[in-house]
Amino acid sequence: MDNDNYCNTGEMPGKGRYCCNNCKVCLELDNIDKCPPCPNCGNTDFQKIPKYF
Numbered sequence: 001m002d003n004d005n006y007c008n009t010g011e012m013p014g015k016g017r018y019c020c021n022n023c024k025v026c027l028e029l030d031n032i033d034k035c036p037p038c039p040n041c042g043n044t045d046f047q048k049i050p051k052y053f
Helices: none
Strands: 006-008 016-020 026-029 045-049
Touching: none
Parallel strands: none
Antiparallel strands: 006 045, 016 026, 016 045
């Protein structure tokens, strides 16, 4: 996706917390991690959540 606040399965978005745009389950990714499909619903698009949430 164009925006740094979003990622799709297979991308390496960098370290942070990403929540599924469908079911809101969150994943913690590191700098070397590829974004997987959502483990809860299988969705493939996520939004990065700021550290203060």
